Amino acid sequence: MEAFSFCNPTRIEFGTGKIKILGMELHKAGIKSCLMVAGGGSIKANGVYLQVCESLNKSGIRFVESWGVQSNPTLQKVNELCELAKEEKVEAILAVGGGSVIDTAKTVAAGVYLQNIWNAFLGKERIRNALPIYTVLTISATGSEMNGNAVITNNETLQKWSIYSPLIYPHLSIIDPSVQSSLPFKQTANGAMDAIAHILEFYFADDRAIATLAIDDALQKTIIEMTDRLQLNSGDLLARGNLAWCATLALNGISGIGMKGGDWACHSIEHSFSALHPDIAHGEGLGVIFPAWIEYMSEKDPSRFLRWAKNVWDEENVSRALHRFRDKLESWGMAQTLRDLGIKENELPQIVNNIMSSPRIGMVSKLSAVEVESLLMLAY
Numbered sequence: 001m002e003a004f005s006f007c008n009p010t011r012i013e014f015g016t017g018k019i020k021i022l023g024m025e026l027h028k029a030g031i032k033s034c035l036m037v038a039g040g041g042s043i044k045a046n047g048v049y050l051q052v053c054e055s056l057n058k059s060g061i062r063f064v065e066s067w068g069v070q071s072n073p074t075l076q077k078v079n080e081l082c083e084l085a086k087e088e089k090v091e092a093i094l095a096v097g098g099g100s101v102i103d104t105a106k107t108v109a110a111g112v113y114l115q116n117i118w119n120a121f122l123g124k125e126r127i128r129n130a131l132p133i134y135t136v137l138t139i140s141a142t143g144s145e146m147n148g149n150a151v152i153t154n155n156e157t158l159q160k161w162s163i164y165s166p167l168i169y170p171h172l173s174i175i176d177p178s179v180q181s182s183l184p185f186k187q188t189a190n191g192a193m194d195a196i197a198h199i200l201e202f203y204f205a206d207d208r209a210i211a212t213l214a215i216d217d218a219l220q221k222t223i224i225e226m227t228d229r230l231q232l233n234s235g236d237l238l239a240r241g242n243l244a245w246c247a248t249l250a251l252n253g254i255s256g257i258g259m260k261g262g263d264w265a266c267h268s269i270e271h272s273f274s275a276l277h278p279d280i281a282h283g284e285g286l287g288v289i290f291p292a293w294i295e296y297m298s299e300k301d302p303s304r305f306l307r308w309a310k311n312v313w314d315e316e317n318v319s320r321a322l323h324r325f326r327d328k329l330e331s332w333g334m335a336q337t338l339r340d341l342g343i344k345e346n347e348l349p350q351i352v353n354n355i356m357s358s359p360r361i362g363m364v365s366k367l368s369a370v371e372v373e374s375l376l377m378l379a380y
Contacts, residue, residue, distance in 0.1 A: 001209045001258035008253050010146045010169045014245065016178045016237075019051040019136055023059030025172055026092065026134065033062040034092040034134070035085045037105045039069045043096055046182045048138055052096055064088045069097065072278040073104045075118055075154045082111040085131070095135040095170075099142025099194075099282075102135050103150040106168040109133050118154060120163050127165040135173040139180060140244040141191030141283055143198060143251030145173035153275050158354060160275035175248065177241040185231055188243075189332035190283030192227040195247040196220055197286040201264050202256035204297075204304055204364050209258035216255050217311040219246050224328065231332065265362035266290050269372065272354040273343055280341050287334045288341060291326050292379035297365060298322070304364070338380045348376050 013021060026034065036052070043049040056063050066081055085093065085108055095105035109131040111117035119125035137145045144150070148169045153160040180188070199216045207213070223246045229239035249255060256262050270285040298305045298318045309321035326336065335341050343351075352373050361367040367375070 001212075002206065002260055004258050006253055006257060008146060008169070009166070009171075010252070011172045012146060012175060012248070013172065014175045014177075014241075016176055018174045018176050019048065019179075020055050022052060022094075022134065022136065022174060023055035023057070023061050026056070026061050026094075027059040029092075029132065029171070031061065031092045031132065033064075033088070033090045034094045035081065035088065035090045035108070036063050036065045036094045036096060037069060037081065037101055037108065038065065038067050039097045039101050040067070042182075043138060046138070046179050048096060048136060048179050052094075052136055063094065064090060069101045069104045070278070071100050071281060072153050072160065072274055073100045073151075074278075075152050075156075078104055078107045078111055078117060078152060081108045082117065085112050090131070092132045092134060095133065096138065098137070098139035098191075099144045102137075102142070102144040102170070103152060105133055105135070106130075106144070106148075106150040106170075107152055107163070110163075110165065110168055120165075121152065121154075121159075121161045127163070127167050130165070130167040133168060133170040135170045137173060137175045137244075139183060139187060139191055140175070140177075140247035141194040143195070143248055145170060145175065146248050146252035149251070151271065153278060158275045159357070160271035162271075175244055177244045178237060180240055180244065181235050181237070183234070185234060186333055187281075188230050188234070189227060189329075189334055190281045190287075191247060192223050192243065192283070192332075193287040193329065193334065194283035195223055195250040197266060197283070197290055198250040199255050200290060200308075201267060202259045202262040203308060205256075205262050206259040207304070207307065212255065212257045212259055213307065215249075219249060219255060220312045222246050223250075227332065260363065263362055263364045265364075265367055266293050268358050268361050269293075269351075269355055269375070273338070273341070273347075273351050275354065276347060276351065277342060284334050285341060287329045288336065288338060288379050289375075291322055291329070292375055294318075294322055294325075296371075296375050296378055300365070338376065343380075345380065348373065348380070351376065
């Protein structure tokens with residue numbers, strides 16, 4: 001097990017009815033105004049928007065609304081919101097939505113202090129300050145409600161890259177699982193796969209972190225079980241709550257303690273093809289590429305994947321476990337191949353070039369361009 005330092009500064013308020021404390025918490029922090037960032041109209045349909053507005057108004061918090069954050073959020077939207085936040089002189093950023101909304105809010109919180117926030121993604125500039133961030137989570141998937149990561153797409157360069165800073169951890173995140181009961185099952189399944197992928201990025205990196213691996217075994221099995229239950233009954237609040245908390249734990253630092261920082265090749269690959277096809281849901285893209293990566297890598301080193309086969313899938317054989325993994329995703333209605341996602345074969349060379357623009361692809365095994373191409377063909 002690697003030496004590590006662990007601290008997560010985000011406070012979580014979890015449970016039905018917790019949204020009502022939002023305004024009071026901003027008031028207690030001395031915040032008088034905020035920019036509310038949101039996506040489409042789903043938060044109005046499920047009642048979250050009304051709860052948020054009532055809570056903010058009750059505590060006398062002035063808020064400016066901005067809508068239209070899309071799945072796979074863009075740099076253009078971030079720049080627009082940075083200008084709005086500065087014009088309105090807001091004192092905090094409030095994200096009401098899922099991972100795309102939260103990632104946008106985080107980037108805006110840091111971007112108001114930088115001339116060009118994209119330079120932070122390129123590693124040319126450090127984040128030295130950020131407005132306080134508050135979140136009301138409406139779909140559990142990315143874990144962004146309790147970490148310092150954000151992923152944004154630059155549509156001009158077709159790069160979908162990430163940043164990390166301890167300054168963009170949310171101060172407070174509210175998780176009310178009951179508001180997710182109206183989600184279409186496909187979104188729930190995509191979120192579940194996103195959470196599983198976060199765990200898997202760490203899982204194969206270091207077999208010496210036995211305590212962490214035991215946590216990760218339990219998280220994966222719970223995510224699968226709870227998602228199966230929600231497929232049968234979207235109103236199962238026990239399953240909804242446990243899935244929500246698993247998704248948070250999957251990327252709040254717990255799932256990767258002492259494990260060399262993880263691999264992250266699959267995320268880099270998915271980012272590259274969803275930068276070209278922003279309509280591809282991140283979780284569904286990962287559901288295509290991760291099984292292909294496991295198949296490809298297990299041919300080189302099958303012993304590395306045996307624990308996963310035994311402890312998560314109760315199989316003695318990696319190929320059998322992989323078959324069950326794919327079957328499970330298919331039973332959830334998820335894509336099986338890159339073709340299913342609408343990616344054309346003649347786009348693969350551009351995707352490979354985009355992937356290889358990153359300094360390194362993979363930590364378990366650094367992938368070359370030829371290997372990435374072989375992996376993509378396996379997924380195609």
